[in-house]
Amino acid sequence: PSMNDFPCADIHQLIAPDLLHQIIKDTFKDHLVDWVKRYIHDQRTKCQADQILNDIYQR
Template sequence: MLSPDILHQLIKGGFKDHLVDWVERYLIQMHGKSAAEKVLDEIDKRIAAIALFAGL
């Protein structure tokens, strides 16, 4: 069984540190810096619009 701290580090390392950085580099490579920033801004807006579920 994984402790919560190890599970958190696994998710953070696998998702944030690796996957998000890879997507950012991919978007810049495929669309250029200014278009990639627009896409990333739209993603940020959509994530911010998600309702918070306190107590889960």
């Protein structure tokens, strides 16, 4: 292939898992999403909370 001499085209380096990214995503993003959902349900009626969350999921 013509990309053999191209140093930035090492497919093994490009698809290697980024463990720090996965840890941050699983720890902070998932926790934050769960917290926001609980907060919305605590502050609104069930119908209002479901409507707000449906609006968020559609975006």
